[in-house]
Amino acid sequence: MKAVECEHLQFNYGEQPALRDLTFSIEKGTYVAVAGRNGCGKSTLARHITALLQPTEGVMRVFGMDTKDETKTLEIRKRAGMIFQNPDNQIVASVVEEDVAFGPENLGVPTDEIRKRVDSALAQVGMSEFAQRAPHTLSGGQKQRIGIAGVLAMQPELIVLDEPTSMLDPSGRMAVMQTLDELHNAGITLIHITHSMEEALKAQRMIVMDQGRIVLDDTPQAIFSQHAEELLEWGLELPVLMETAHICKQYGLDVGAGITMEEMVNKICQL
Secondary structure, rough: EEEEEEEEEEEEOOOOEEEEEEEEEOOOOEEEEOOOOOOOOOOHHHHHHHHOOOOOOOEEEOOOEOOOHHHHHHHHHHHHEOOOOOOHOOOOOHHHHHHHHHHHHHHOOHHHHHHHHHHHHHHOOOOOOHHOOOHHOOOHHHHHHHHHHHOOOOOOOEEEEEEEOOOOHHHHHHHHHHHHHHHHHOOOOEEEOOOOOHHHOOOOEEEEEEOEEEEEOOOOHHHHHHHHHHHHHOOOOOOHHHHHHHHHHHHHOOOOOOHHHHHHHHHHOOO
């Protein structure tokens, strides 16, 4: 089943094109990274998937529902949640468990069911012990995991994450990325908007955008091994090991595109 279907999507801010003739689809349960430099259109695309924006031209369907159909907007937002860049912008309550309960309450979920969802969502992101804490006392990574719990409590089938780690320290980034792996393993469709190529490596599929267009669409491993020069031209950095392989190749040492340190060392030792 298709979680997302996009056909010839065009979106303009005034007269300025932000998305240009995008056509792609995403299968349910897939972990997709959408990468590109700042201003390439990836955050605008994220807002189309969650029906926060509607196309100027073309069609965006989420679980078969046209985002232009206002009668479907609530259902789309029940099934497709979104995590924003700044975790502070997602917190609306003074106690963690109340914040996580906010979404289900607005959906009219019965009180007993809300309690179950809150407990389950906090457990999924490893934050159960913080249920009674004030959000402002938490670290950035912990706040972001609370934001993810708030979306999980609405029981979405798809989550769009717009640069969820960009404002976090290394430990916070690691915790959030581990949470994403667990959500993917649980069968939730993930669309991870990022400019971090290290994070993009963890996805099953990678879409690269530039100037509002999709310029590459393949596995991360294929993109990094076959299109290193293009990525650098588009202002993107390679993952550390991929960059090492690229530099070696420039000096006549073809070590391939191993994505682990052990693979890289073994290939160099075999030369």
